[in-house]
Amino acid sequence: MHELSIAESIVEAVQARTHEDQVRVVRVRIGKLAAVVPDALEFCFELAACGTPLEGARLEIAERPGRAHCRSCDQEFALPDLVLLCSCGSADLEILAGRELQVASVEVA
Amino acid sequence: MCSTCGCGTDDARVEHEHAPPDHDHGHDEHERTHTVELEQAVLARNDHLAQHNRDWLASQDIAAYNLMSSPGAGKTPLLERTVAACARQVSVIEGDQETVFDADRIRAAGARAVQVNTGAGCHLDAGMVHRALDKLQPEPGGVVFIENVGNLVCPALFDLGELAKVVIISVTEGDDKPLKYPHMFAAADLVVLNKTDLLPYVDFDTRRLVADARRLNPGVTVLPLSARTGEGLDAWLGWLGSSASVGFRPDVRTATPLT
Ligand SMILES: Nc1nc2c(ncn2[C@@H]2O[C@H](COP(=O)(O)OP(=O)(O)OP(=O)(O)O)[C@@H](O)[C@H]2O)c(=O)[nH]1
Ligand SMILES: [Mg+2]
Ligand SMILES: [Zn+2]
Ligand SMILES: [Zn+2]
Numbered sequence: 001m002h003e004l005s006i007a008e009s010i011v012e013a014v015q016a017r018t019h020e021d022q023v024r025v026v027r028v029r030i031g032k033l034a035a036v037v038p039d040a041l042e043f044c045f046e047l048a049a050c051g052t053p054l055e056g057a058r059l060e061i062a063e064r065p066g067r068a069h070c071r072s073c074d075q076e077f078a079l080p081d082l083v084l085l086c087s088c089g090s091a092d093l094e095i096l097a098g099r100e101l102q103v104a105s106v107e108v109a
Numbered sequence: 110m111c112s113t114c115g116c117g118t119d120d121a122r123v124e125h126e127h128a129p130p131d132h133d134h135g136h137d138e139h140e141r142t143h144t145v146e147l148e149q150a151v152l153a154r155n156d157h158l159a160q161h162n163r164d165w166l167a168s169q170d171i172a173a174y175n176l177m178s179s180p181g182a183g184k185t186p187l188l189e190r191t192v193a194a195c196a197r198q199v200s201v202i203e204g205d206q207e208t209v210f211d212a213d214r215i216r217a218a219g220a221r222a223v224q225v226n227t228g229a230g231c232h233l234d235a236g237m238v239h240r241a242l243d244k245l246q247p248e249p250g251g252v253v254f255i256e257n258v259g260n261l262v263c264p265a266l267f268d269l270g271e272l273a274k275v276v277i278i279s280v281t282e283g284d285d286k287p288l289k290y291p292h293m294f295a296a297a298d299l300v301v302l303n304k305t306d307l308l309p310y311v312d313f314d315t316r317r318l319v320a321d322a323r324r325l326n327p328g329v330t331v332l333p334l335s336a337r338t339g340e341g342l343d344a345w346l347g348w349l350g351s352s353a354s355v356g357f358r359p360d361v362r363t364a365t366p367l368t
Contacts, residue, residue: 002267006152013151013153013154103149106147108142108144
């Protein structure tokens, strides 16, 4: 359950910026290839926010699909999982998106 | 070791706290929210501490390896053998939820060890390793092994400041594990296949394991060995030596393809 650590890191990162201000909304970007389960993260966020100025804040998760670029044939395509294979047969891929694990912004009272 | 910013020690968080907010938004009058842009990595703090670990280890000419596997794949037995056989001074950070069993075993094998108990936590993070290094006081020029908590999922996400991540899989776990635990195998700089002495007793297709690991991690080296018999240990020691001397870069694979 690393989602709890992730949730604690979110609370910590936000509080470092907003200090004692009441936080109402936290917006995060989570890539589909980032090994984080949104439902589990939501659950853990509620726990992690308990007793902090983030208590009761809504967590808005924007999921980001995976995308890759093939260095062999130069095409760009959707990457549903971590299996690195282009339709041209090459495994020489660069993951362009889908590994995001970012705090985008917060709404502060 | 972090005199520059002091982070990583238990109370170091204090230094990262800022002065009380000096802005006033009229909290009492009405509920008006405003947006604060953060645009930062969730694990920024961990990554910052990991970079400190990495810098400090490099300044001491210490090669550090993060060993990850499911519980019971044989991390500790491999380390016991490595302590005895490695040319460089070995010290070990042992991560487990509870007990000091593994650190005791490493000390009995003749190396310095520090146990980190994570309690409910299912992985080590850079801060824990930072504190453990402070306690461990590893020899300059030596090797530090970090035995992560037995878990094929969570440890993959956390940079510890290591030179390389080593994933250990044993033949009794089944050859289908790479695709079931893709994040771990995608993160590996080296895959060790342990317990090869048991291959005659289990249905384990080594080719499939290698092929699947490379679907996630093209070109990754897979080293078969037995921590029990010592077979394959030379290749492991060789990999350690070469990775430490070249300053391992994940994009440079050692060319020992397993067939
Ligand atoms: N036959 C055989 N058994 C092995 C080998 N390596 C380890 N074992 C056995 O596997 C079992 C599990 O080993 P552990 O020391 O618990 O492995 P670990 O990865 O350190 O486990 P945790 O620290 O609990 O995550 C022990 O009974 C070892 O003796 C090997 O190469 N061959
Ligand atoms: Mg162990
Ligand atoms: Zn976990
Ligand atoms: Zn292609």
